[in-house]
Amino acid sequence: MDLRDTPDEAAFRADLRAWLEEHLPGELQGHRGGAARFDGPAMREWSRALYDAGYIGLTWPKEYGGGGAPYTHQAIFLEELARAEAPPHVGVIGLGMAGPTIMAHGTEEQKARYLAPILSAEEIWCQGFSEPGAGSDLAGVRTSARLEDGHFVVDGQKVWSSFAHLAHFCILLTRSDPDSSRHAGLTYLIVDMHAPGVEVRPLTQITGEAEFNEIFFTGVQVPADNLLGEVGGGWQVAMTTLLHERGTLGFALQAALEVQVRKLVSLARDRGADPLQRDRIAHEWSELQALRFTNARALSQLVKTGMPGPEGSISKLVWSEANQRVTKLALELLGPDAALGEENAPYAGYWQHQQLRSRGNTIEAGTSEILRNIVAERVLGLPKSR
Amino acid sequence: MDFTFTPEQDALREQAREFLAATPEPTWAQLAELGWTGVSIPEENGGAGLTFVEEAVLYEELGRAVYHGPFLSTFALALPALPDDLRAEVAAGEATWTLALGPLVTDLDTAERVAIVGGDGIYELEGAEREVLTTTDATRPLGVVRGGDAGRRLADSTVLPEVEARARAALAIEACGVARRALELALEYAASREQFGRRIGVYQAVSHPLADAYTQLELARSLALWAGWCVATGDAQAAIAAAAAKAYAADAAVGVCETAIQTLGGIGFTWEHVLHRLYKRSLGIQSLAGSGTRLRAGVAGSLLDGEQGIEDEGPVPVSISQGG
Numbered sequence: 030m031d032l033r034d035t036p037d038e039a040a041f042r043a044d045l046r047a048w049l050e051e052h053l054p055g056e057l058q059g060h061r062g063g064a065a066r067f068d069g070p071a072m073r074e075w076s077r078a079l080y081d082a083g084y085i086g087l088t089w090p091k092e093y094g095g096g097g098a099p100y101t102h103q104a105i106f107l108e109e110l111a112r113a114e115a116p117p118h119v120g121v122i123g124l125g126m127a128g129p130t131i132m133a134h135g136t137e138e139q140k141a142r143y144l145a146p147i148l149s150a151e152e153i154w155c156q157g158f159s160e161p162g163a164g165s166d167l168a169g170v171r172t173s174a175r176l177e178d179g180h181f182v183v184d185g186q187k188v189w190s191s192f193a194h195l196a197h198f199c200i201l202l203t204r205s206d207p208d209s210s211r212h213a214g215l216t217y218l219i220v221d222m223h224a225p226g227v228e229v230r231p232l233t234q235i236t237g238e239a240e241f242n243e244i245f246f247t248g249v250q251v252p253a254d255n256l257l258g259e260v261g262g263g264w265q266v267a268m269t270t271l272l273h274e275r276g277t278l279g280f281a282l283q284a285a286l287e288v289q290v291r292k293l294v295s296l297a298r299d300r301g302a303d304p305l306q307r308d309r310i311a312h313e314w315s316e317l318q319a320l321r322f323t324n325a326r327a328l329s330q331l332v333k334t335g336m337p338g339p340e341g342s343i344s345k346l347v348w349s350e351a352n353q354r355v356t357k358l359a360l361e362l363l364g365p366d367a368a369l370g371e372e373n374a375p376y377a378g379y380w381q382h383q384q385l386r387s388r389g390n391t392i393e394a395g396t397s398e399i400l401r402n403i404v405a406e407r408v409l410g411l412p413k414s415r
Numbered sequence: 416m417d418f419t420f421t422p423e424q425d426a427l428r429e430q431a432r433e434f435l436a437a438t439p440e441p442t443w444a445q446l447a448e449l450g451w452t453g454v455s456i457p458e459e460n461g462g463a464g465l466t467f468v469e470e471a472v473l474y475e476e477l478g479r480a481v482y483h484g485p486f487l488s489t490f491a492l493a494l495p496a497l498p499d500d501l502r503a504e505v506a507a508g509e510a511t512w513t514l515a516l517g518p519l520v521t522d523l524d525t526a527e528r529v530a531i532v533g534g535d536g537i538y539e540l541e542g543a544e545r546e547v548l549t550t551t552d553a554t555r556p557l558g559v560v561r562g563g564d565a566g567r568r569l570a571d572s573t574v575l576p577e578v579e580a581r582a583r584a585a586l587a588i589e590a591c592g593v594a595r596r597a598l599e600l601a602l603e604y605a606a607s608r609e610q611f612g613r614r615i616g617v618y619q620a621v622s623h624p625l626a627d628a629y630t631q632l633e634l635a636r637s638l639a640l641w642a643g644w645c646v647a648t649g650d651a652q653a654a655i656a657a658a659a660a661k662a663y664a665a666d667a668a669v670g671v672c673e674t675a676i677q678t679l680g681g682i683g684f685t686w687e688h689v690l691h692r693l694y695k696r697s698l699g700i701q702s703l704a705g706s707g708t709r710l711r712a713g714v715a716g717s718l719l720d721g722e723q724g725i726e727d728e729g730p731v732p733v734s735i736s737q738g739g
Contacts, residue, residue, distance in 0.1 A: 030424075030468055031417050032644050038416060101416060294718050304712070307719060311711035314718055315638065315659040322418065322637035329418040340633040347630060402619070404626035409602055411616035411625065 076150035111284030123147035215263030349390035447508020478592030488513035488522035491585035523558030552699035583661035587639035601675035
């Protein structure tokens with residue numbers, strides 16, 4: 030047990046800090062997140078700069094354009110990016126979900142075609158999993174794919190799809206066997222978002238922004254080569270995607286919470302806090318450290334044994350609820366100013382926006398209810414509830 | 416960064432768990448024979464020359480077993496104040512100690528010798544009358560001392576911050592051992608007890624509180640091990656880490672035990688089951704070495720008021736007569 034950086038980790042961290050200091054454009058610092066903010070060319074350029082400096086795909090194998098670096102470097106990268114309040118690479122879905130799924134299930138041709146442009150931010154990806162009738166119960170997917178004359182014809186509707194309005198490709202979970210039900214008969218496809226019959230409609234969310242979208246597919250032709258895995262084997266491929274969604278997220282979330290708690294402390298220093306509020310601030314700081322070291326324990330286990338420790342599965346659950354408490358506490362510290370709209374509020378409405386946005390945290394990427402089921406059944410070994 | 420235990424540390428944990436399962440009420444001589452009385456004492460003083468991290472493994476397992484004896488008071492409270500020759504006695508299993516940090520003295524029923532804080536020093540208390548009090552947690556009695564004389568001067572009171580950090584880190588880790596056992600008992604029960612024709616663990620009203628209990632425990636353990644590592648390495652954050660860990664882990668242990676009692680229903684509320692002993696230990700941990708609100712006030716002070724370390728009222732001095 031040694032909680033300090035190794036010499037190699039310390040050197041990587043120092044280089045990265047210096048690089049960020051020099052290259053992070055001022056107008057991108059303090060980026061609040063949200064896909065709408067990824068629209069401009071500045072974000073593409075920033076992503077490309079990160080890629081050119083060798084910081085993207087750190088843990089991807091070298092043969093696919095990655096860095097072949099240990100997971101600890103990726104954790105340090107996410108931590109330092111958040112500490113500098115630098116925005117992430119624009120290809121969040123490609124890097125965290127589509128890329129690892131293609132590496133695990135794709136053909137050599139698919140790997141050669143799709144992986145490199147994800148890293149360089151030339152191609153953006155979105156995810157087409159949830160549907161109006163299939164949310165937490167993903168096996169209820171109804172969007173259909175019929176194999177016809179060497180291509181699939183896709184019809185249906187997907188929802189809650191971040192980046193769909195910018196995306197070049199979608200990882201799409203479809204039902205290829207109309208007589209099947211639940212986990213059987215599903216097929217995983219790569220769909221060109223510019224193909225005829227694909228329509229994207231943004232959804233305005235509680236903050237007034239449109240981070241995610243509905244996607245409508247009407248007779249969309251998808252080449253048979255765009256199949257990922259086997260026809261009818263889509264569920265296994267989708268599980269790989271979700272494993273990576275939750276698996277790689279921990280350090281990014283912890284780093285984001287670190288920024289929130291630091292801002293909360295500075296808010297309390299600026300505007301004062303009563304003893305009860307001080308007690309809650311101390312609690313939130315403590316829980317942040319607890320989350321940090323829980324992630325560190327899971328990561329150390331991963332580095333040593335190739336399997337992350339089970340404690341890592343609580344990361345997203347803990348982060349989402351902590352972020353909701355922290356942002357609410359910040360509004361309380363603002364007093365009557367908390368009621369002001371973003372345009373008139375102190376700190377440019379940062380806390381009002383963050384508090385509203387945080388309500389999504391316990392829903393997106395696995396609701397808290399589903400995550401508690403996962404902990405209960407897979408970590409604690411309790412009997413399955415369904 | 417490496418946040419895993421070494422194979423030797425894992426082996427120590429395994430040994431401790433097996434031994435305490437077979438020997439729930441070990442004598443001090445048995446602990447000495449296992450080498451547990453000299454874990455963090457330097458080799459030149461007859462100890463094993465290991466660190467607080469190895470000792471932490473034992474605090475966790477002793478908590479799990481709800482051990483009754485002067486281990487915490489000797490190693491987490493008194494040890495930093497003992498000079499080399501007295502450490503050698505402790506390492507050899509020849510002496511146990513407690514340190515009076517307030518009017519209520521920990522492990523006064525079993526600790527042979529008592530150290531007290533007086534003025535700028537820590538002294539051995541000699542010839543005092545002891546009264547052991549009944550406590551909710553019967554496995555860790557507290558007591559009061561009356562009269563007596565300050566004997567040998569053991570250390571400067573400058574070691575007190577180290578004592579505090581050590582005590583808080585040790586209690587935090589012990590709390591995790593208590594909570595782990597309570598959670599395991601609740602999980603075994605939820606996975607086997609049937610009502611309405613199904614095992615009760617299938618009901619989310621039962622399983623989700625258990626998932627939350629696990630979450631609280633893992634968070635607490637991360638903080639406790641961080642604090643333990645800070646104490647072991649003399650890290651600058653030892654004081655704040657230990658305060659945060661103790662506040663968090665004690666609350667987590669109480670919460671986990673309460674969830675376990677609720678999961679077991681009536682039987683968890685009786686003396687027929689071991690749970691009540693775990694619960695009472697967790698309550699005892701909550702009340703020792705600073706309450707959650709007091710510790711968090713200290714954490715808040717260091718975050719918000721720009722102070723170094725954490726605010727603290729410090730130990731309450733016990734009045735003694737000098738000399739002798």
